[in-house]
Amino acid sequence: xxxxxxxxxxxxxxxxxxxxxxxxxxxxxxxxxxxxxxxxxxxxxxxxxxxxxxxxxxxxxxxxxxxxxxxxxxxxxxxxxxxxxxxxxxxxxxxxxxxxxxxxxxxxxxxxxxxxxxxxxxxxxxxxxxxxxxxxxxxxxxxxxxxxxxxxxxxxxxxxxxxxxxxxxxxxxxxxxxxxxxxxxxxxxxxxxxxxxxxxxxxxxxxxxxxxxxxxxxxxxxxxxxxxxxxxxxxxxxxxxxxxxxxxxxxxxxxxxxxxxxxxxxxxxxxxxxxxxxxxxxxxxxxxxxxxxxxxxxxxxxxxxxxxxxxxxxxxxxxxxxxxxxxxxx
Amino acid sequence: xxxxxxxxxxxxxxxxxxxxxxxxxxxxxxxxxxxxxxxxxxxxxxxxxxxxxxxxxxxxxxxxxxxxxxxxxxxxxxxxxxxxxxxxxxxxxxxxxxxxxxxxxxxxxxxxxxxxxxxxxxxxxxxxxxxxxxxxxxxxxxxxxxxxxxxxxxxxxxxxxxxxxxxxxxxxxxxxxxxxxxxxxxxxxxxxxxxxxxxxxxxxxxxxxxxxxxxxxxxxxxxxxxxxxxxxxxxxxxxxxxxxxxxxxxxxxxxxxxxxxxxxxxxxxxxxxxxxxxxxxxxxxxxxxxxxxxxxxxxxxxxxxxxxxxxxxxxxxxxxxxxxxxxxxx
Numbered sequence: 001x002x003x004x005x006x007x008x009x010x011x012x013x014x015x016x017x018x019x020x021x022x023x024x025x026x027x028x029x030x031x032x033x034x035x036x037x038x039x040x041x042x043x044x045x046x047x048x049x050x051x052x053x054x055x056x057x058x059x060x061x062x063x064x065x066x067x068x069x070x071x072x073x074x075x076x077x078x079x080x081x082x083x084x085x086x087x088x089x090x091x092x093x094x095x096x097x098x099x100x101x102x103x104x105x106x107x108x109x110x111x112x113x114x115x116x117x118x119x120x121x122x123x124x125x126x127x128x129x130x131x132x133x134x135x136x137x138x139x140x141x142x143x144x145x146x147x148x149x150x151x152x153x154x155x156x157x158x159x160x161x162x163x164x165x166x167x168x169x170x171x172x173x174x175x176x177x178x179x180x181x182x183x184x185x186x187x188x189x190x191x192x193x194x195x196x197x198x199x200x201x202x203x204x205x206x207x208x209x210x211x212x213x214x215x216x217x218x219x220x221x222x223x224x225x226x227x228x229x230x231x232x233x234x235x236x237x238x239x240x241x242x243x244x245x246x247x248x249x250x251x252x253x254x255x256x257x258x259x260x261x262x263x264x265x266x267x268x269x270x271x272x273x274x275x276x277x278x279x280x281x282x283x284x285x286x287x288x289x290x291x292x293x294x295x296x297x298x299x300x301x302x303x304x305x306x307x308x309x310x311x312x313x314x315x316x317x318x319x320x321x322x323x324x325x326x327x328x329x330x
Numbered sequence: 331x332x333x334x335x336x337x338x339x340x341x342x343x344x345x346x347x348x349x350x351x352x353x354x355x356x357x358x359x360x361x362x363x364x365x366x367x368x369x370x371x372x373x374x375x376x377x378x379x380x381x382x383x384x385x386x387x388x389x390x391x392x393x394x395x396x397x398x399x400x401x402x403x404x405x406x407x408x409x410x411x412x413x414x415x416x417x418x419x420x421x422x423x424x425x426x427x428x429x430x431x432x433x434x435x436x437x438x439x440x441x442x443x444x445x446x447x448x449x450x451x452x453x454x455x456x457x458x459x460x461x462x463x464x465x466x467x468x469x470x471x472x473x474x475x476x477x478x479x480x481x482x483x484x485x486x487x488x489x490x491x492x493x494x495x496x497x498x499x500x501x502x503x504x505x506x507x508x509x510x511x512x513x514x515x516x517x518x519x520x521x522x523x524x525x526x527x528x529x530x531x532x533x534x535x536x537x538x539x540x541x542x543x544x545x546x547x548x549x550x551x552x553x554x555x556x557x558x559x560x561x562x563x564x565x566x567x568x569x570x571x572x573x574x575x576x577x578x579x580x581x582x583x584x585x586x587x588x589x590x591x592x593x594x595x596x597x598x599x600x601x602x603x604x605x606x607x608x609x610x611x612x613x614x615x616x617x618x619x620x621x622x623x624x625x626x627x628x629x630x631x632x633x634x635x636x637x638x639x640x641x642x643x644x645x646x647x648x649x650x651x652x653x654x655x656x657x658x659x660x
Contacts, residue, residue: 037481037488039485039488040485040488092449095425115426115487115491118422118425118448119422119426119484119487119488120484120488121448121452122422122451122455122480123484123485125452125455126477126480127481129473129476129477130474130477130478132473133474134474140463140470143459143462143473144463144464147456147460150452151367151453151456151460154453154456155369155370155453157445157449158369158446158449158450158453161445161446
């Protein structure tokens with residue numbers, strides 16, 4: 001049985017500034033993973049080791065910052081739940097992609113087997129819903145928001161999978177895929193944060209739109225980095241997207257310039273050399289810079305929307321995270 | 331995005347007797363599967379075709395029956411959500427077991443591939459939570475109940491997997507596994523039904539205990555049937571439990587009588603002939619009849635607990651379902 005709590009042993013329960021709230025979120029994630037059923041202890045420990053940068057949690061907390069610059073404990077719970085949800089999707093992604101590693105460590109699937117990976121992912125989904133359910137008396141909308149974001153994510157993943165090795169995938173088709181598989185969760189982070197931080201309906205919608213733009217920027221930047229960097233600089237990408245049959249924007253643009261690339265993109269089992277050749281062609285044909293231009297547009301859209309936010313601390317904090325994502329080069 | 335509703339086009343919204351409520355539940359499941367994102371349409375259609383007997387929904391609705399013998403629309407939503415949750419676990423089970431068929435049809439995994447199966451299962455989990463979230467204003471406990479039941483289920487599955495081919499698995503260990511993987515959902519069905527049917531706390535707990543006993547009976551009967559029947563009489567069991575390395579109570583009892591069976595049980599890749607030999611030995615050594623005796627105990631426990639229910643219609647309806655499960659011979 002799951003036992004979740006948003007209380008920290010000995011820690012006072014009042015509202016906190018961002019840095020402290022983020023620290024509490026990290027502690028709550030760890031505490032939640034530590035508190036799982038003994039059957040899952042090894043897996044939870046493994047997941048705890050490879051924990052990421054918690055960018056989604058930081059965004060949720062920033063959006064939840066009130067006029068005093070403080071964040072309520074409920075937002076810490078929601079932020080931790082969001083990161084655990086993200087972890088669940090990563091575990092299932094590894095099953096789907098048969099990925100050998102994740103964040104530089106062996107994936108759950110390669111370490112513990114497929115069965116354990118599927119079930120652990122399901123368990124993490126439950127953990128997330130349990131945490132949200134613990135606060136649903138006050139915020140009954142949260143569950144619907146989370147459920148909707150996860151379903152978008154599933155649909156995005158399904159659509160991506162459908163278009164694997166589809167050399168005719170359009171720019172719009174690609175945008176729809178990443179809107180579901182990535183931006184929906186960033187939308188959730190900022191919208192839910194706004195709800196928990198007492199933002200009114202109009203500001204919440206605005207926050208959601210900012211989140212969406214940040215999510216699109218985040219995914220586009222990720223896809224560009226995949227063509228720019230080698231496995232040494234980007235831990236995640238020991239395997240290139242293309243090796244998985246995933247066609248992203250830089251390649252779509254490059255294929256427009258050089259249709260010969262389509263034949264290679266449609267093939268399965270590309271050699272490392274072939275992938276390197278495609279990556280070089282994508283850079284030479286301007287696919288990478290075109291994709292970077294689109295990413296920039298989302299950055300500017302997010303900036304413009306941010307200007308309309310009426311809460312200065314919230315605004316400043318989100319802007320810092322946005323710039324961090326924008327300047328990411330590995 | 332998920333759109334769920336507990337309203338039926340043109341259907342009046344008042345409380346209904348069991349048969350009608352069950353019909354509405356079937357319609358709502360179908361309607362929910364029909365209303366999924368286009369990316370999932372084929373899969374939903376496939377799932378709709380192989381829909382089962384809805385025993386869990388029937389139990390929930392029976393427990394939700396009030397003094398007038400009527401069931402509120404919210405219970406129909408919960409019953410449909412419970413069946414969709416069950417469907418989600420079946421889809422993931424097929425991934426875990428690499429099952430070629432389910433209920434006589436190709437499994438989602440064999441028909442649409444592993445990726446689609448993992449994601450579709452996740453999507454169905456979301457659908458379930460979305461449906462429950464739609465009613466959580468009035469019943470905020472429901473989400474926690476569902477999340478807790480699913481996590482029990484995951485833990486049960488993980489424990490079962492850990493003890494695959496474990497010829498030293500004890501009777502207690504086995505009981506713990508099936509308590510999680512099966513009885514927890516039956517507990518949920520009756521407890522949640524009681525909540526929605528206005529049963530007081532004491533009666534709800536009693537209903538939960540009845541559900542647990544029925545779930546244990548259901549799983550034990552299933553495990554016995556696996557040793558009694560061939561693939562012709564039990565659609566589900568095209569593959570025998572033992573072929574999957576799953577050790578159940580009849581075999582545990584038989585291994586106590588004939589330790590030589592342990593060597594075979596611990597092996598992977600048993601031939602059809604070897605499985606037949608083990609099945610015969612399990613019958614001859616009395617393992618099957620001993621397991622049937624334990625199943626009978628749960629039947630009698632459920633009957634005894636049922637006598638303590640203070641609502642006659644609810645009691646009568648649950649008893650009918652209990653007898654149906656008890657008399658199942660295929």
